[in-house]
Amino acid sequence: MKARGGxxxxxxxxxxxxxxxxxxxELVDQYKxxxxxxITRSIANRAxxxxxxxxxxxxxxxxxxxxxxESRLSTxxxxxxxxxxxxxxPDLAGISLDDEGDGRPKWEPASDDRAFGDLVLRDRLQKAIxxxxxxxxxxxxxxxxxxxxxEELAEALDLPMGTVKTHLHRAKRALRRLLETEYx
Amino acid sequence: xxxxxxxxxxxxxxxxxxxxxxxxxxxxxxCAACSARLQRARDIEQWLATRxxxxxxxxxxxxxxxxxxxxxxxxxxxxxxxxxxxxxxxVLVILGSAIGVAWSLGLLDITIDADLxxxxxxxxxxxxxxxxxxxxxxxxxxxASALALWWWAETAAE
Numbered sequence: 001m002k003a004r005g006g007x008x009x010x011x012x013x014x015x016x017x018x019x020x021x022x023x024x025x026e027l028v029d030q031y032k033x034x035x036x037x038x039i040t041r042s043i044a045n046r047a048x049x050x051x052x053x054x055x056x057x058x059x060x061x062x063x064x065x066x067x068x069x070e071s072r073l074s075t076x077x078x079x080x081x082x083x084x085x086x087x088x089x090p091d092l093a094g095i096s097l098d099d100e101g102d103g104r105p106k107w108e109p110a111s112d113d114r115a116f117g118d119l120v121l122r123d124r125l126q127k128a129i130x131x132x133x134x135x136x137x138x139x140x141x142x143x144x145x146x147x148x149x150x151e152e153l154a155e156a157l158d159l160p161m162g163t164v165k166t167h168l169h170r171a172k173r174a175l176r177r178l179l180e181t182e183y184x
Numbered sequence: 185x186x187x188x189x190x191x192x193x194x195x196x197x198x199x200x201x202x203x204x205x206x207x208x209x210x211x212x213x214x215c216a217a218c219s220a221r222l223q224r225a226r227d228i229e230q231w232l233a234t235r236x237x238x239x240x241x242x243x244x245x246x247x248x249x250x251x252x253x254x255x256x257x258x259x260x261x262x263x264x265x266x267x268x269x270x271x272x273x274x275v276l277v278i279l280g281s282a283i284g285v286a287w288s289l290g291l292l293d294i295t296i297d298a299d300l301x302x303x304x305x306x307x308x309x310x311x312x313x314x315x316x317x318x319x320x321x322x323x324x325x326x327x328a329s330a331l332a333l334w335w336w337a338e339t340a341a342e
Contacts (some may be wrong), residue, residue, distance in 0.1 A: 009186045021249065028245045033235075036240035046238075050247075053240065057248045058255060125231055169195040174197070176224050 009073050016064050024064075031077055031144050034147055038078070042085050042142040044130060052088060056080050058148045071155055078142070078156035128178040136171035143168055186211050188217055194218075198225035241258045264337070271334045285319055 015023030028113050036053045043049040059080050067076055129137055142148045142156075143164075152162045191210065196202035204212065281332045 021252075024252065025245055025249055028248050030249075032240045032244050033237075035236045036244065039240035041235075050241070050244070051236075053244070054251055058251055061252050061255075078287065121227060122231060125228065140232065144235060145237060164265050165201065171198075172195040172198075172225070172228055173192065176228055179224060179228075180221075 010069070013064070013067070013069065013073065016061075024061060027060070027073075029072070032057075034142075034145060035077065038138060038141050038147055040084065042130060042134070042137045043088060044126065048177050052084050059084070072152060074149070074152045075155040077120050078138070078152060082134065082138050082156060085138065089134055116139055124179060125175070129174055131178055132171065132174055136167075136174060139164075139168055140171050140175070187215060191221060194222045194225040195229075196220065198229040267337055268334070271330055271337075274330045275327065278323055278330065282320075282323050283326075285316060285323065289316060307319055 012023055012027060016027060032053070035056055036050070039053045039056070040046065040049040043052060056077070060077055063076075063080070065072070071079075128138060132140070139153065139157060143150075144155045150164060151161060153159075154161045156165075159167055186208075190204075193202055193204075195261060197204055202227055
């Protein structure tokens with residue numbers, strides 16, 4: 001299996017496990033773009049986002065000896081991203097993606113985010129995305145990112161492949177409803 | 185009722201994975217709420233598709249490697265401290281045992297005495313030392329190997 005950038009994933013992993021720093025640097029270089037983009041799209045504070053992205057790679061480094069290769073390396077890394085974002089926003093972490101209920105969002109935006117005034121749509125959308133459940137955030141942010149594979153996203157979020165599109169539509173619907181209700 | 189049915193399909197219409205029937209299109213065209221919702225869904229779709237991808241700073245990999253190095257150093261240091269403490273505890277135990285053995289032999293009771301040399305060399309004491317010789321040799325060997333291990337660990341760390 002080839003890792004991003006071309007090096008064979010198993011070879012790269014084996015080198016990393018042997019403590020080869022150059023190999024781990026290669027791994028960071030291969031995944032930093034997607035990891036950083038995923039996190040920065042969910043955490044507006046750039047400095048904090050960078051710190052969380054670095055934490056993700058530290059966890060990857062610590063976890064490499066225990067990674068048995070049952071899933072793709074990329075999937076495992078994206079799971080770590082989802083966990084890191086969940087730790088960052090525990091209030092938005094445990095919300096089930098299946099529970100759509102009556103269509104109203106089941107989560108409450110933070111009170112200081114309500115007074116949003118007349119900011120342009122992009123800013124309002126960004127703010128609204130940050131209020132979505134973490135798994136919705138990752139789904140939306142990852143889906144529209146060049147280089148992110150559909151199956152990696154599904155595996156990282158533990159979603160059957162066939163339901164990704166349905167969940168993506170739900171996530172966008174939740175986003176639209178947030179804009180209609182909280183950020184008018 | 186029509187509005188509620190359509191509302192859940194606007195995202196699929198906006199990303200092109202579903203289409204409205206002519207009837208539905210006619211409804212959306214005549215319903216301000218549905219029209220606004222569909223437009224908003226399209227705006228969101230377009231925004232998501234054209235969103236800027238944030239790039240990590242050029243120093244990102246170096247920063248990660250520095251933190252990895254620091255973490256490694258901390259782990260090794262904690263291991264070193266633990267190892268040294270274990271060795272120190274071992275040395276204390278061995279020294280304690282040696283003192284215990286010496287005490288049991290009565291060596292600690294020796295005072296400066298004119299007959300001291302005669303007592304040490306007396307055949308009776310010699311026999312007692314010989315009986316404990318195995319214990320003394322093992323304790324000395326343990327102490328020596330602990331010190332050697334300590335020396336080896338310190339040399340390897342450098």
